[in-house]
Each structure stands twice: as structure tokens, then as C-alpha cells.
Amino acid sequence: MLDRLIAELSSHKPLDASRQKALLLAAAALVEMRDPITAGHSVRVGNYSAIIARELGLIPDIQSALRLAGLVHDIGKIGVPKAYLQKPGKLTDTEMAEIRKHPGLSYEIVSEVPGLIHIAQIVLHHHERLDGHGYPGGLTGDEIPLGSRILCVADSFDAMVTDRVYRSPLPVSEAIAELERCAGTQFDLAVVEGLRAYLLRAGVRGPWCTT
Ligand SMILES: [Fe+2]
Numbered sequence: 700m701l702d703r704l705i706a707e708l709s710s711h712k713p714l715d716a717s718r719q720k721a722l723l724l725a726a727a728a729l730v731e732m733r734d735p736i737t738a739g740h741s742v743r744v745g746n747y748s749a750i751i752a753r754e755l756g757l758i759p760d761i762q763s764a765l766r767l768a769g770l771v772h773d774i775g776k777i778g779v780p781k782a783y784l785q786k787p788g789k790l791t792d793t794e795m796a797e798i799r800k801h802p803g804l805s806y807e808i809v810s811e812v813p814g815l816i817h818i819a820q821i822v823l824h825h826h827e828r829l830d831g832h833g834y835p836g837g838l839t840g841d842e843i844p845l846g847s848r849i850l851c852v853a854d855s856f857d858a859m860v861t862d863r864v865y866r867s868p869l870p871v872s873e874a875i876a877e878l879e880r881c882a883g884t885q886f887d888l889a890v891v892e893g894l895r896a897y898l899l900r901a902g903v904r905g906p907w908c909t910t
Contacts, residue, residue: 704729716813723812727774733781737773740857745769747853747894748846754893761846768821768850775804799834802826821846825854830884848887852878852894855886871903 704725714722731741748765776784779801783794790798802823810819824847827833829840833851836842859874869877875895882888 719812727771730777741770743857744853748849750897751849751893754897768818772822772825774808775801778804803835825850828885848890852886852890
């Protein structure tokens with residue numbers, strides 16, 4: 700895959716939008732390969748995002764856009780030292796500042812592809828919080844694009860239920876409880892409820908279920 704990618708990037712022929720999108724996805728997959736612990740994360744975030752969009756009644760085109768946004772949301776991590784991304788202990792302020800650059804870098808990369816500026820905007824704001832304490836814009840509430848609010852919940856849910864260097868995975872029920880606890884400050888409640896509704900229907904039950 701790497702050989703083909705380099706050959707494409709080295710060619711002098713202008714690439715059409717679909718070829719550029721294919722290269723973007725290949726690059727996103729390569730970025731994820733740098734860190735085996737997060738392997739598969741972007742695909743899952745894309746899937747969860749599309750599912751939540753469907754639960755919220757959003758049209759299929761938006762579901763597809765969110766699947767793509769999930770696939771490329773962390774592509775900007777290519778510009779962050781690997782040692783910071785995989786550090787098991789507490790990050791220094793400098794290291795954290797470097798990691799916080801990744802949504803902006805993702806935006807710069809994705810927005811280069813013709814027709815994907817709307818995906819780039821969603822990706823740019825996937826670490827914003829409803830209370831304004833997120834990054835990079837410190838946006839609040841509805842200032843944060845709905846797609847970014849969906850991506851944020853999908854990203855956080857997947858991070859909680861999978862293994863990370865600093866902790867073991869949480870059970871799904873505990874992850875949902877944590878999302879609900881942080882709804883209104885960090886996460887959009889309607890988005891959290893969309894994910895919860897899907898998981899309940901899919902047969903994943905937890906202590907929140909009273910029926
Ligand atoms: Fe991210």
C-alpha cells in the first residue's frame with residue numbers, strides 16, 4: 700500500500716477528487732498503523748457516527764459523510780510525535796499542546812481534497828465540549844457543528860470500551876453511564892441518547908435499563 704501511495708503522490712498527473720479521496724483514506728489507515736493499540740479505532744468511530752446519525756433521523760448522505768469523517772478524523776496525528784500519543788503517564792503541558800494540534804492538522808489535510816470541506820469542518824471540531832472547554836475553538840453548545848458533536852461521542856465511546864496504554868476497557872454499560880454523566884457539559888445529550896438507544900436495541904444491556 701505504501702509503495703502505491705508514494706507512486707501516486709510522486710506522479711505529475713493531476714488526480715481527480717475520487718482518487719484524492721482514496722489516497723486520503725489510505726493515508727488515514729497508515730497513520731493508524733503507527734499505533735497498534737488504536738488499530739481499527741477510526742473505522743469504528745465512523746461506524747458509530749453513522750449509526751448515531753441514523754438514530755437521530757439524519758438522511759443517508761449525512762450518515763455516509765459521518766462515516767467518512769470518522770475514518771479521517773485523527774489523520775492529523777501524523778504531525779504529532781508518536782512518543783506523545785503512546786505515553787502511558789501524564790502528559791506535560793508541551794506534549795498536550797502538541798497533541799491538541801491534531802484536529803487542525805486533520806482539517807488542513809482533509810480540506811485539500813475537493814468536495815470535502817464539510818468533512819474537514821466536522822473533523823476540525825471533534826474535540827470541542829459543550830461547555831466551551833474543548834479545543835481548538837473553545838466553541839459552546841450549538842456553535843459546535845452537529846456532525847462534530849456526533850463524532851465526539853463516537854470517539855469517546857470507542858476510547859472507553861477499548862484497551863488503552865493507561866487503562867483497561869470499560870464495560871459498555873459503564874461507558875454509556877459516563878457519557879450520560881458528562882452530557883450537557885462535554886457531550887450533547889441527544890447524541891448520547893441516540894447511541895444508547897441503538898445499543899439497547901442491539902441487545903447491549905446495562906444498569907441504566909429499567910425494563
Ligand atoms: Fe482526535
